Amino acid sequence: MSTDSSPKAAKRRPDRAALVIAVALIAVAAVIFWDVSRLGAIASYARIGPTTVPNLVAGGLLVLGIWTAIEAWRGDFPEREHQEMGPVLWIVGGLAAQMLLLKPLGFSIATGVLFAMTAAGFGKRKLWLTLPIGIAFSFVVWVIFTRLLQLHLPSGPLEALFF
Structure with missing residues (x-):
C-alpha cells in the first residue's frame, strides 16, 4: 500500500465547507418548493401565476446546490484565502x-x-x-x-x- 502525498492527492479530498453550502442551498430550495406547493392552483387559467417565479428560484437553487455538491466532492474549488x-x-x-x-x-x-x-x-x-x-x-x-x-x-x- 503506497501513500501519495502529492498536491494532487490533497486536492481530491471533498471540500467540507462547500458541501455544507450545497446542503444549505438544497434545503432552501426544498423549503421554497414546499411553501409554493401550499399555494395550489390559484390562477389555473393562466400559464404564469403566483407560483411561477418561486418555482424558478427554487429550481435554480436546487441546480446550484447539486452543482456545488459535485464540485465540492471532486475537490475542484480553489484554495480559499485566510479570512480576516x-x-x-x-x-x-x-x-x-x-x-x-x-x-x-x-x-x-x-x-x-x-x-x-x-x-x-x-x-x-x-x-x-x-x-x-x-x-x-x-x-x-x-x-x-x-x-x-x-x-x-x-x-x-x-x-x-x-x-
Missing part, C-alpha cells in the same frame, strides 16, 4: 446594532450606525466622520421612501425633528 475576522465582526456588529436601534432611534440613526461600522470593517476607522455621513445618507433615503414613495420606514427623534 475583524472586518467580518465590524459588519455583523453593524447589522446587529441596526436591528437593535431601529425601533428606538429610527431608520436614519440605526442605518447610519450600520454605515459607519461597515466603513470601519472596510478600513475607514474615522467613526466621527463616517457616522454623520451615514446618518445623512440614511435620512435622505428615509425621506425618499416615506415622503415621496409613501412607504413606511421606522421614524425616530431625527425624523420627528424635521417632520
Whole structure:
C-alpha cells in the first residue's frame, strides 16, 4: 500500500465547507418548493401565476446546490484565502446594532450606525466622520421612501425633528 502525498492527492479530498453550502442551498430550495406547493392552483387559467417565479428560484437553487455538491466532492474549488475576522465582526456588529436601534432611534440613526461600522470593517476607522455621513445618507433615503414613495420606514427623534 503506497501513500501519495502529492498536491494532487490533497486536492481530491471533498471540500467540507462547500458541501455544507450545497446542503444549505438544497434545503432552501426544498423549503421554497414546499411553501409554493401550499399555494395550489390559484390562477389555473393562466400559464404564469403566483407560483411561477418561486418555482424558478427554487429550481435554480436546487441546480446550484447539486452543482456545488459535485464540485465540492471532486475537490475542484480553489484554495480559499485566510479570512480576516475583524472586518467580518465590524459588519455583523453593524447589522446587529441596526436591528437593535431601529425601533428606538429610527431608520436614519440605526442605518447610519450600520454605515459607519461597515466603513470601519472596510478600513475607514474615522467613526466621527463616517457616522454623520451615514446618518445623512440614511435620512435622505428615509425621506425618499416615506415622503415621496409613501412607504413606511421606522421614524425616530431625527425624523420627528424635521417632520
